Amino acid sequence: MKLHILAIAAHPDDIELSCAGTLIKHAMAGQAVGIVDLTQGELGTRGTPEIRLQEATAAAKVMGVQVRENANMADGFFRNDEEHQRNLITFIRHFRPEIVIANALNDRHPDHGRGGRLIADACFYAGLRRITTSRDGVEQLPWRPKRVYHVLQDRYYEPTFIVDISSAFQKKMDAIRCYKSQFHDPASGEPATYIATEGFLNNVLYHSALLGKRIGVEYGEGFISENIPGIDNLDSLLLPELP
Numbered sequence: 001m002k003l004h005i006l007a008i009a010a011h012p013d014d015i016e017l018s019c020a021g022t023l024i025k026h027a028m029a030g031q032a033v034g035i036v037d038l039t040q041g042e043l044g045t046r047g048t049p050e051i052r053l054q055e056a057t058a059a060a061k062v063m064g065v066q067v068r069e070n071a072n073m074a075d076g077f078f079r080n081d082e083e084h085q086r087n088l089i090t091f092i093r094h095f096r097p098e099i100v101i102a103n104a105l106n107d108r109h110p111d112h113g114r115g116g117r118l119i120a121d122a123c124f125y126a127g128l129r130r131i132t133t134s135r136d137g138v139e140q141l142p143w144r145p146k147r148v149y150h151v152l153q154d155r156y157y158e159p160t161f162i163v164d165i166s167s168a169f170q171k172k173m174d175a176i177r178c179y180k181s182q183f184h185d186p187a188s189g190e191p192a193t194y195i196a197t198e199g200f201l202n203n204v205l206y207h208s209a210l211l212g213k214r215i216g217v218e219y220g221e222g223f224i225s226e227n228i229p230g231i232d233n234l235d236s237l238l239l240p241e242l243p
Helices: 014-028 049-063 082-095 110-125 166-177 200-214
Strands: 005-009 033-039 067-073 099-102 147-151 161-164 220-224
Touching: 005 014, 005 082, 005 110, 014 033, 014 049, 014 099, 014 147, 014 161, 014 166, 014 220, 033 049, 033 082, 033 110, 049 067, 049 166, 067 082, 082 110, 099 110, 110 147, 161 200, 166 200, 200 220
Parallel strands: 005 033, 005 099, 033 067, 099 147
Antiparallel strands: 147 220, 161 220
C-alpha cells in the first residue's frame, strides 16, 4: 500500500494528541494516510493493551486513516538500535510514504524523544539499498521519505511551521476521546495520571488555539523540521484570509 503520509509514534494516542487534525485534513482531501504505533502502551497506568488497541482502532476510523499497524516494540524499553531500526524500516518500505510524521525529539516522556530519533534514523536507513529487509517473505526495495516532520508534544518548542486545523479540530477531539481508558472519567476507579486530570483535554484545546493564533486561524498544530522545507513560490505560504 502506497501512502502519502505515514504518522509513527511511540504510543497509541500520541498521534491523536499531537497531529490528528493534520491527518484528518489530508485524509479528507483524498490522500492516503496511515499510522504505525511503535508499542501497545502496555506500561500505561490505566487500561490494558487490549483496550488500547480497541481505542486506537476506533480513533483511526474517526480520523479516516486507511491503515493502522503496531510494531510491537516494548513500551519503555525499545531502543534506537539496529534491531529496532530494521523493524521500522520494514514498515517504511512497505508503505513508501512521501512524508513521515514522528514523535518530538525531546519531551517529558523518554519514549517520545527516543522514538522521534529512532523514526528519523530509520527513515534515512530505509533508503540504503545495502540494508536488506523483507515482509511476508518478499524482499523489499529501498525507500526514503522526502520529509520527516516532528510533532510538538508535552513540551513547547518553537515550531518550524504550523498547520491550520480549524476545520478538523472537532474531529481531532473526537479521536482523542476514543481513548476513554486514558483520560478523565469521574466514574473510573483507576489511578489518576498526568493525562487523566479533568483539565488535560482543555490544555489540548488551549495549545491548539495558541498555535492557531500564531497564524491567524482558530486552531493549529505545530511541527519541527530538522531540514528547512522548500516552497515553490511565496504564494505557497498564504492562507485564505478570514472574512
